[in-house]
Amino acid sequence: MNWAGTARTIIVCALMIVLQYTLRPLLAWRASIDFLVIALLLGSVRMRPGAAAVYGFLLGLVADSLDTGGFGAAALAMSLVGFSASWLKAVFFADNLALNGFFLFLAKWVFDLIFLVAGRHAHGAELAMQIFVWSPLSAAVTAVAGVIVLSLLKPLMDVRTA
Amino acid sequence: MANAARLGNRVDAGLLIGCVVLSLVAVVLKQEDREPIAGALRRTIVAPLVGLQRGAERWRTAWASREQQQAVLDSLSLRAVNAAALKGENDHLRKLLGLGSRLQWGFVPAEALHNTAPGSEDLVTTLTLTAGSIAGIKKFSPVVAPEGLVGTIQTADPTMSIAILYTNPDFRASAVAADGTTFGIVYPHPDGGGGSDAYLLELRGVPTRSILRPGTVIYTSGLGGTFPRGITIGTVVQELKTAEVWTRTYLVRPAVAPSHITSVLVLMPQRVTQGTGNVWGAAVNADSASRRIVAAGDSVGRQAAALEAQARAAVLDSVRRATADSVRRLLGAVPVAPPGSAPATPTTQTAPAVRDTSAARRPATPRRDSTRPDTARIRPT
Numbered sequence: 001m002n003w004a005g006t007a008r009t010i011i012v013c014a015l016m017i018v019l020q021y022t023l024r025p026l027l028a029w030r031a032s033i034d035f036l037v038i039a040l041l042l043g044s045v046r047m048r049p050g051a052a053a054v055y056g057f058l059l060g061l062v063a064d065s066l067d068t069g070g071f072g073a074a075a076l077a078m079s080l081v082g083f084s085a086s087w088l089k090a091v092f093f094a095d096n097l098a099l100n101g102f103f104l105f106l107a108k109w110v111f112d113l114i115f116l117v118a119g120r121h122a123h124g125a126e127l128a129m130q131i132f133v134w135s136p137l138s139a140a141v142t143a144v145a146g147v148i149v150l151s152l153l154k155p156l157m158d159v160r161t162a
Numbered sequence: 163m164a165n166a167a168r169l170g171n172r173v174d175a176g177l178l179i180g181c182v183v184l185s186l187v188a189v190v191l192k193q194e195d196r197e198p199i200a201g202a203l204r205r206t207i208v209a210p211l212v213g214l215q216r217g218a219e220r221w222r223t224a225w226a227s228r229e230q231q232q233a234v235l236d237s238l239s240l241r242a243v244n245a246a247a248l249k250g251e252n253d254h255l256r257k258l259l260g261l262g263s264r265l266q267w268g269f270v271p272a273e274a275l276h277n278t279a280p281g282s283e284d285l286v287t288t289l290t291l292t293a294g295s296i297a298g299i300k301k302f303s304p305v306v307a308p309e310g311l312v313g314t315i316q317t318a319d320p321t322m323s324i325a326i327l328y329t330n331p332d333f334r335a336s337a338v339a340a341d342g343t344t345f346g347i348v349y350p351h352p353d354g355g356g357g358s359d360a361y362l363l364e365l366r367g368v369p370t371r372s373i374l375r376p377g378t379v380i381y382t383s384g385l386g387g388t389f390p391r392g393i394t395i396g397t398v399v400q401e402l403k404t405a406e407v408w409t410r411t412y413l414v415r416p417a418v419a420p421s422h423i424t425s426v427l428v429l430m431p432q433r434v435t436q437g438t439g440n441v442w443g444a445a446v447n448a449d450s451a452s453r454r455i456v457a458a459g460d461s462v463g464r465q466a467a468a469l470e471a472q473a474r475a476a477v478l479d480s481v482r483r484a485t486a487d488s489v490r491r492l493l494g495a496v497p498v499a500p501p502g503s504a505p506a507t508p509t510t511q512t513a514p515a516v517r518d519t520s521a522a523r524r525p526a527t528p529r530r531d532s533t534r535p536d537t538a539r540i541r542p543t
Binding site: 020071 | 191212
């Protein structure tokens with residue numbers, strides 16, 4: 001990836017991070033869009049797995065710093081998701097938007113799973129409800145938002161993954 | 163090449179392991195150990211994001227509060243509209259209750275249902291009432307409201323009835339003016355036009371010698387037996403020019419607005435027969451009473467005048483007596499008034515003064531022209 005592509009990726013990821021802290025509180029949905037996961041995946045598929053893990057770790061730390069409990073859980077989850085996304089980019093990231101949407105859905109769900117378990121945010125039935133109801137819903141909304149973002153920014157980020 | 167790839171993979175795995183280990187360390191850190199790290203992040207890197215989030219939260223709060231305020235405003239507006247309608251209905255029901263309490267008996271309350279069928283005429287001429295023959299309503303029973311006459315029953319079904327209003331072309335009512343002497347027949351005004359003028363009435367057949375001023379209240383006369391005497395029909399607006407020579411026709415504005423009728427009372431035949439009395443405050447019923455009041459006032463006036471005349475006579479008498487006494491006193495006569503008596507003063511006593519003339523009487527001296535006792539002929543006994 002050349003410098004221009006890197007700059008575009010940084011801008012788009014920064015835009016997603018800004019949306020995470022502006023549009024998401026404004027919407028305040030119960031099953032909300034996770035723009036950080038979108039930013040993580042958009043950046044990870046353009047990095048090596050190790051760098052993607054570090055990128056996810058840093059994003060997770062940012063998220064954890066604003067969370068009252070479970071510090072490090074988001075960093076752990078994003079590290080793993082970023083590494084996995086970078087490692088599996090050749091498999092999943094094609095031109096098919098539906099496939100990209102499914103990949104986003106899976107990434108968000110796995111992130112929530114790791115985040116909830118590692119951060120001990122919920123227990124028992126509440127944890128099950130969160131994992132099997134709210135997390136899939138949030139993942140679906142995130143996938144839809146991610147597909148829309150990919151469609152809008154396709155001319156800008158026309159980088160074919162190898 | 164393969165070595166480089168393997169090296170890259172090892173670096174990647176190492177970085178992943180490092181991140182995972184650091185994350186796990188952060189997870190297992192105690193609260194007091196993790197808070198300085200999180201605080202440092204919040205104060206440095208994440209500070210702009212915190213500012214953005216705070217602004218977004220404020221926007222959302224403002225939006226939510228605006229929605230709540232708008233909802234409150236809408237609720238208040240709706241309540242205000244409902245309150246006005248409820249107030250009007252409450253006033254009408256209070257008046258109806260007052261009318262019912264004044265009538266006391268011989269009536270059936272009913273709700274008036276307006277014809278809402280599409281294409282119905284603009285002029286309301288009939289009403290459907292929620293009471294029928296089971297409740298005692300019969301054909302031609304008068305329908306009244308607290309303001310006055312509404313109409314009459316045209317059809318009485320068991321549970322409902324249909325009333326024609328005074329706007330119906332078939333409506334007639336014998337009427338009398340408030341003075342109780344001017345009679346006529348009330349008809350619907352055929353050229354009512356639109357708006358409020360659509361519900362005007364005509365008072366026809368008024369004798370030419372009878373002139374009604376605008377504002378004169380018209381009541382049912384009780385003639386004909388359909389309506390009892392004294393139900394308010396309306397007020398005279400003006401005289402209408404007609405071809406009639408011996409009678410006058412007046413335009414009458416009804417007391418009841420048909421579009422505002424929601425509840426009415428239907429008078430029973432017994433009530434019609436026995437009359438309603440002064441329920442509507444009819445001057446026609448109060449006419450005789452007012453005449454009696456005027457007559458009573460006249461008698462009181464006459465009595466007051468008589469008393470005043472008596473008092474005036476007493477005063478004159480006292481003055482005359484005082485003058486006579488003064489003259490006598492000047493002539494050296496014995497004082498007229500006995501000792502201890504009050505001086506003669508004008509008084510308003512109605513009883514005539516009684517003079518005590520015994521003290522003022524001259525001493526018994528022989529008069530020249532009187533018969534001397536010695537010269538009197540003594541009749542031999």
